[in-house]
Amino acid sequence: MSELKYFKTVKEIPREDRFAKGHRLCAGCGAAIAMKLAMKAVRGPTVVVNATGCVEVATTCYPYSAWAVPYIHVAFENTAAVASGIIEANRILNKKRGWKLYDVIAIGGDGGTFDIGLQALSGALERGHNLLYICYDNEAYMNTGIQRSGATPLGAATTTSPAGTIIPGKPQRKKDLIGIAVAHRIPYAATASIAYPIDYMNKIRKALEIEGPKVIHVLTPCVPGWRYSPSDTIKLARLAVETRYFPVYEVENGRVKITIKVDRPKPVEEFLKLQRRFAHLLKPENAHILEALKRGLEENWERLVKLEESGVII
Amino acid sequence: MSAKSDVKKILKGEFTYKTLPMSAMILSPPTSPEYKTGTWRVKKPVIDQSKCIRCLLCWVYCPDMAIMRLEDDHVKIDYDYCKGCGICVSVCPVKAIKMEEG
Numbered sequence A: 001m002s003e004l005k006y007f008k009t010v011k012e013i014p015r016e017d018r019f020a021k022g023h024r025l026c027a028g029c030g031a032a033i034a035m036k037l038a039m040k041a042v043r044g045p046t047v048v049v050n051a052t053g054c055v056e057v058a059t060t061c062y063p064y065s066a067w068a069v070p071y072i073h074v075a076f077e078n079t080a081a082v083a084s085g086i087i088e089a090n091r092i093l094n095k096k097r098g099w100k101l102y103d104v105i106a107i108g109g110d111g112g113t114f115d116i117g118l119q120a121l122s123g124a125l126e127r128g129h130n131l132l133y134i135c136y137d138n139e140a141y142m143n144t145g146i147q148r149s150g151a152t153p154l155g156a157a158t159t160t161s162p163a164g165t166i167i168p169g170k171p172q173r174k175k176d177l178i179g180i181a182v183a184h185r186i187p188y189a190a191t192a193s194i195a196y197p198i199d200y201m202n203k204i205r206k207a208l209e210i211e212g213p214k215v216i217h218v219l220t221p222c223v224p225g226w227r228y229s230p231s232d233t234i235k236l237a238r239l240a241v242e243t244r245y246f247p248v249y250e251v252e253n254g255r256v257k258i259t260i261k262v263d264r265p266k267p268v269e270e271f272l273k274l275q276r277r278f279a280h281l282l283k284p285e286n287a288h289i290l291e292a293l294k295r296g297l298e299e300n301w302e303r304l305v306k307l308e309e310s311g312v313i314i
Numbered sequence B: 001m002s003a004k005s006d007v008k009k010i011l012k013g014e015f016t017y018k019t020l021p022m023s024a025m026i027l028s029p030p031t032s033p034e035y036k037t038g039t040w041r042v043k044k045p046v047i048d049q050s051k052c053i054r055c056l057l058c059w060v061y062c063p064d065m066a067i068m069r070l071e072d073d074h075v076k077i078d079y080d081y082c083k084g085c086g087i088c089v090s091v092c093p094v095k096a097i098k099m100e101e102g
Ligand code: SF4
Pocket: A028, B045, B061, B062, B063, B064, B065, B066, B067, B077, B081, B082, B083, B084, B085, B086, B087, B088, B089
């Protein structure tokens, strides 16, 4: 564990792994990188509460566990609720019996956060527990076989939104998780990218220092779900940011700040063309879907820039 | 009890429901290093130490903690766990890592 409050260079990242080798996430898994870096960013004694999902099934094949911290696996829907209970029990035992306070980090995938666990998450944010919730978003239910989720973007092909003659991939747009989180007036919410580890890890550090509920949403490319070559995971995570497909920003006490500026965005096609889930979008007959996807991304970026510039509290 | 003996005992079925820890808790994690994911690999990355500038990017991005950061910030691949994804090859700024057969 590092004594440093914030990381400035990769050399300052601690050697110690609290997320251990030998886990069974796919070769090139983006979520594995998100977990590894998150566990290198913790500041002290930490309990992890993990929803069902890729990370859970592949890191806790009994009797093997990749977690070097106290870890509890819970159902898809109740991650934030279980974490709330642990936090409050710890707080009371601290008061009554002098137990040490520890950090509680809840971790869920996009299915367990955007969809199934949303109610428990909303409850926890509303009650105001001192919780850090990290959503690793691979944009579909990958562990059960790539079914579309509320986080799947417009036009992406999944097994339940296949690109064919009836629909050209998912007909709906992606939910705005940070928007939902911020609507609870929580002190801190942020998006992050595994291609920018220092930014991501410092956001975790910052969130842990803030009292109250915090949400971090990290985009994690998925080799079988996005259908790309495993060596491209970091390249894709970076292109997602550089094309403004996935803006990296934070919302502190309602104020938006874009933490990774993208002054000259690359064409979003550069990000899409590496992934077979989007292959059909680059065909002329689906140009209108591609246009709609681009328009949505542009509007979202402009909205964030306006909010940042105006300093309006959301 | 050490992680090793714990896992071995469970796998051999030496625990019964009466002797397993409560909730079948794993008392000495992490136990996953007992499972060698290196067998998944098709091609293997090899580092040319003469080119490496010790930037540590491969160490930061490897999803499998299969790049070891040594005391002097040299990096070494742990083939017991490397799944051969090739991320290290693509993030190395000086192309010091190559994928080889075997
Ligand atoms: S090939 Fe993949 S698993 Fe192997 S050392 Fe490189 S990044 Fe790690």
